[in-house]
Amino acid sequence: MNQGIPGQHTKDRRSGIERRKSQGDGQVSQLGLSWEDQRTQYWTRLLFCGLALLYFNFGGPEQVREWTSLPVVNLVFIAFGIEILFFMGHASRVSYAPWRRRLTMWVDIAAASFAVLADTTISSPGFLVFLMIILGNGMRYGLRLFAEAVVGSLGAAMLIVSLRLYDYINLFSVSAIFFLLFFTIIVLYSYSLTAKIETGRAKLAHERNIDAxxxxxxxxxxxxxxxxxxxxxxxxxxxxxxxxxxxxxxxxxxxxxxxxxxxxxxxxxxxxxxxxxxxxxxxxxxxxxxxxxxxxxxxxxxxxxxxxxxxxxxxxxxxxxxxxxxxxxxxxxxxxxxxxxxxxxxxxxxxxxxxxxxxxxxxxxxxxxxxxxxxxx
CATH class of the missing domain: 3.30.70.270 (Reverse transcriptase/Diguanylate cyclase domain)
Structure with a gap:
């Protein structure tokens, strides 16, 4: 009698098991965050939305550039808040939805870009929101969304600078150079940490979810x-x-x-x-x-x-x-x-x-x- 599994079947069996392992890991990564974790992220979005409304309204019309107006700014951020509430409700019913977290990230980038473009202050605090978007999505959802957030935020920042090139040339100074340098270091260091966290998370998830x-x-x-x-x-x-x-x-x-x-x-x-x-x-x-x-x-x-x-x-x-x-x-x-x-x-x-x-x-x-x-x- 053949004892156990003959050699000619070992390769096929191993490939089959490895395929299920890879699928199991993929299913682990697809779980995303629990509703409680996502709720915290949505409340943070609402907090920034409220801060933006306070920032522009306390500053008055002088805080808003000529190409737009304070009522338009208010309308945009009220719409942003409604969008947040809509997706928060959807997340409470459907915890895992990759399209939702990607769409909300790009809406965040668009809202931050609008805030910076509408702000008369050249060194707008809205630039810090880009960092929050990168870290918030990268730390939560892994390297792929981290890279996407970096590309989106960098592209938005380049567009903003090109539209206000004259203002930023006048602002260019040693402090501006160091601000960009620190920003870059923070992003790169965060990417390195995220890579290590994701590797450890995947290993723990595999051990927790896969039958050895x-x-x-x-x-x-x-x-x-x-x-x-x-x-x-x-x-x-x-x-x-x-x-x-x-x-x-x-x-x-x-x-x-x-x-x-x-x-x-x-x-x-x-x-x-x-x-x-x-x-x-x-x-x-x-x-x-x-x-x-x-x-x-x-x-x-x-x-x-x-x-x-x-x-x-x-x-x-x-x-x-x-x-x-x-x-x-x-x-x-x-x-x-x-x-x-x-x-x-x-x-x-x-x-x-x-x-x-x-x-x-x-x-x-x-x-x-x-x-x-x-x-x-």
Whole structure:
């Protein structure tokens, strides 16, 4: 008998697991900030918006350049405040939205640019807002948005200087040179710190969210991701849920040893990883149990995935001379439950019903509370 996993399958298994690891890391990075953290950022935006209104109104019309007027400035920043409140409300309902954090950053840059251009003071305090935008987004969302904030702020600053070139030439002095030098040093140092923070954050997130043996998401990470996934699909196509359990795995451990059992679990994870799409979530739910969440999928599509997984496991078992199979229960959110726990309860019953009725290796789905066999090996 072939002990465990033959050499010719090692490369494929490793590539499959590494692919799920990279996807898991990507899902970690996509989590973004919690609503509480984002709320703090939005309140900070509102604070700066209020300070801008106070700054221009206490200064009076003399604080505003001739190309605009105080009523226009007030209108712009009131609109800015309304925009902040709108996106704050959206963030309270949908925590993760990459387009929102990118759009709000560019609106921040536009608002800061308007404040500097409207200010009669050459060394406008609005320039410091650019630094806040760079640090605020970079420290929170990583190097990509940090670089985007730097490019956007630098481009806006160059546009401002070009539009008021004569004023800035007259202002050019030793103090201005050192201001630019300090600004550059702060940005570069912050970028270095952000890079280290992001590296450490990614490492901790990987250790916290990824099952070390299989390279799949662990149970806790899947539960966290399921909330936003279910929320996004509440009025969409729903989410197909597959609950898989290995048949005869205890015998594998007892007969061949736990080291072979561990290799089997890793191989099963690789088989599943090669079967699903990049948008699907796959986790080792516990022991020899695996959970798959398939967004945008129909029940028929989920059944097709289940059959492919079963076939891949059967092929592996036969090739390696190891006697085990996989039973799969299939359900759908929100048809069979309004949260992950309730859907899992229904799907778990379907899976164990398949074991009782078919002796393992079957696929059963929940349909209006009834279990229906989809096939068996």
């Amino acid at each position: 043996l299989t390279g799949l998401l662990n149970r806790r990470a899947l539960i966290e991701r399921s909330s936003s996934l279910f929320q996004a699909q509440e009025h969409g196509n729903g989410v197909v849920v597959l609950f898989a359990d290995l048949d005869g795995f205890k015998t594998v451990n007892d007969t061949h040893g736990h080291h072979v059992g561990d290799r089997v679990l890793a191989a099963v994870a690789a088989c599943i990883a090669r079967t699903v799409r990049s948008d699907d979530l796959v986790a080792r739910y516990g022991g020899d149990e695996f959970l798959l969440l398939l967004p945008y999928a129909t029940k028929e599509g989920g059944e097709l995935v289940a059959r492919r997984v079963r076939q891949a496991i059967d092929d592996y078992a036969k090739e390696n001379g190891i006697d085990f199979s996989i039973s799969i229960g299939l359900g759908k959110y929100p048809d069979h439950g309004l949260d992950l726990e309730s859907v899992i309860t229904s799907v778990d019953k379907a899976m164990y019903r398949s074991k009782l009725e078919h002796g393992g290796g079957a696929i059963l789905h929940v349909d209006s509370g009834e279990m229906e066999a989809s096939g068996q090996t």
